[in-house]
Amino acid sequence: MAVSDGLSIGDIAARTGLAVSAIRFYEEQGLISPWRNDAGRRRFQRADIRRMSFVMIAQQFGFSLPQIRTELDRLPKHRAPTKADWARISVAFRAGLDQRIARLQKLRDTLDGCIGCGCLSLEACALYNPADRAAKRGTGPRYLMGDRPDQS
Amino acid sequence: MAVSDGLSIGDIAARTGLAVSAIRFYEEQGLISPWRNDAGRRRFQRADIRRMSFVMIAQQFGFSLPQIRTELDRLPKHRAPTKADWARISVAFRAGLDQRIARLQKLRDTLDGCIGCGCLSLEACALYNPADRAAKRGTGPRYLMGDRPDQS
DNA sequence: TCTTGACCTCAAGTTCACTTGAGGTGGGAC
DNA sequence: GTCCCACCTCAAGTGAACTTGAGGTCAAGA
Numbered sequence: 001m002a003v004s005d006g007l008s009i010g011d012i013a014a015r016t017g018l019a020v021s022a023i024r025f026y027e028e029q030g031l032i033s034p035w036r037n038d039a040g041r042r043r044f045q046r047a048d049i050r051r052m053s054f055v056m057i058a059q060q061f062g063f064s065l066p067q068i069r070t071e072l073d074r075l076p077k078h079r080a081p082t083k084a085d086w087a088r089i090s091v092a093f094r095a096g097l098d099q100r101i102a103r104l105q106k107l108r109d110t111l112d113g114c115i116g117c118g119c120l121s122l123e124a125c126a127l128y129n130p131a132d133r134a135a136k137r138g139t140g141p142r143y144l145m146g147d148r149p150d151q152s
Numbered sequence: 153m154a155v156s157d158g159l160s161i162g163d164i165a166a167r168t169g170l171a172v173s174a175i176r177f178y179e180e181q182g183l184i185s186p187w188r189n190d191a192g193r194r195r196f197q198r199a200d201i202r203r204m205s206f207v208m209i210a211q212q213f214g215f216s217l218p219q220i221r222t223e224l225d226r227l228p229k230h231r232a233p234t235k236a237d238w239a240r241i242s243v244a245f246r247a248g249l250d251q252r253i254a255r256l257q258k259l260r261d262t263l264d265g266c267i268g269c270g271c272l273s274l275e276a277c278a279l280y281n282p283a284d285r286a287a288k289r290g291t292g293p294r295y296l297m298g299d300r301p302d303q304s
Numbered sequence: 305t306c307t308t309g310a311c312c313t314c315a316a317g318t319t320c321a322c323t324t325g326a327g328g329t330g331g332g333a334c
Numbered sequence: 335g336t337c338c339c340a341c342c343t344c345a346a347g348t349g350a351a352c353t354t355g356a357g358g359t360c361a362a363g364a
Contacts, residue, residue, distance in 0.1 A: 008310080008311080009310090009311075010310065010311080019352080019353075020310095020311085021352070021353055021354080022351085022352060022353085024312095024313095025351070025352060025353090029351090039311085039312090039359080039360065039361085040311090040312065040359085041310085041311055041312075041360095042311085042312090054263070057259055057262070057263050059351095060255075060256070060259055061256060061259070061260075062214070064350075064351090065350080065351070066350095090263075090264070093263075094260065094263075094264060097256070097260045097263075098260070100256070101253060101256050101257060101260065103212075104212070104213060104249070104252070104253050104256070105253060107209055107212055107213070108213075108246065108249045108250070108253065110209070111206070111209050111242075111246075111249075112242070112246065160340080160341080161340090161341075162340065162341080171322080171323075172340095172341085173322070173323055173324080174321085174322065174323085176342095176343095177321070177322060177323090181321090191329080191330065191331085191341085191342090192329085192330095192341090192342065193330095193340085193341060193342075194341085194342090211321095216320075216321090217320080217321070305364100306363105306364090307362105307363090307364085308361105308362090308363085308364100309360105309361095309362090309363105310359105310360090310361095311358105311359080311360085311361105312357105312358075312359070312360100313356100313357090313358085313359105314355105314356090314357095315354100315355090315356090316353100316354085316355080316356105317352105317353080317354070317355090318351100318352085318353075318354090319350100319351095319352095319353105320349100320350090320351105321348100321349100321350105322347105322348085322349100323346100323347080323348075324345100324346085324347070324348090325344105325345090325346080325347090326343100326344090326345090326346105327342105327343090327344095328341105328342075328343085329340105329341080329342070329343105330339100330340095330341085330342100331338100331339090331340095331341105332337100332338090332339090333336105333337085333338085333339105334335100334336090334337085334338105
């Protein structure tokens with residue numbers, strides 16, 4: 001097979017460490033758009049490996065798949081993204097990561113302070129009035145790190 | 153009602169921002185152990201508010217409820233924990249938080265480097281051999297930040 | 305020729321962290 | 335007395351992110 005034929009789903013699985021079923025699921029969610037060969041099988045670009053890695057990293061930061069999709073939608077879907085393409089989406093995204101890291105650091109310090117404070121005055125303790133209360137509305141699992149779809 | 157009667161589930165909900173149903177669920181999961189009054193209603197200590205806050209913060213760091221339970225099991229369940237009690241569990245837990253933060257920072261830098269690298273040599277790029285591959289086994293949602301129950 | 309392996313689809317199952325709903329109790333306020 | 339409200343239990347539903355299973359295609363190798 002020539003390089004232009006692209007990679008099979010098995011190749012992508014081997015290269016990314018993702019399960020084949022997960023890759024199919026990601027296609028369904030619009031995170032990748034492989035084309036099909038004559039036999040109806042998925043064919044991927046090498047650049048899709050990077051897309052998948054991006055997904056995996058963003059997930060660790062607590063982004064949901066729809067959110068990641070929004071980021072990736074700013075990349076070209078059917079042409080290999082250039083360095084400039086990636087750099088463009090990187091700017092906003094990196095800021096988001098920094099924000100999440102800072103938030104966790106603040107949270108850790110809050111916990112630190114409160115564990116140490118003894119809290120004879122319960123009302124005054126930061127823990128009892130946390131900056132962001134857990135979302136009370138909606139069902140399903142809570143989004144981590146304060147990144148909920150409805151930031152009301 | 154005297155202070156010694158403790159707080160109702162509604163009080164706890166109001167003070168923590170958690171839903172009443174969530175508090176009942178947390179009891180079921182062994183995260184809190186309220187006692188019951190004559191009418192069979194849950195009664196909480198003031199210290200339970202702190203317990204719940206701890207749960208909420210730990211969750212934001214990506215800990216699962218069983219993991220949080222393990223941490224909390226090191227506190228006395230039916231007596232109000234002292235400052236020393238909290239300080240004791242704080243040591244190990246704080247280290248875990250620092251580790252998670254460091255991990256995210258490294259991940260962010262990896263992404264940064266890889267977005268900037270152009271990657272003419274795909275094989276050499278750190279993204280194609282991420283330090284920790286996503287778990288391939290098991291069902292259900294992936295645990296965030298590499299903290300899975302079975303660290304095989 | 306036959307089998308194996310990699311791929312395909314579509315429906316249903318799974319885990320986590322909850323919420324929702326149905327049906328019931330008990331105590332104040334009017 | 336009756337109404338409401340806060341609470342109770344237990345079963346079932348929900349959303350996210352996948353996995354598993356059943357049943358089928360197709361090409362390459364023994």
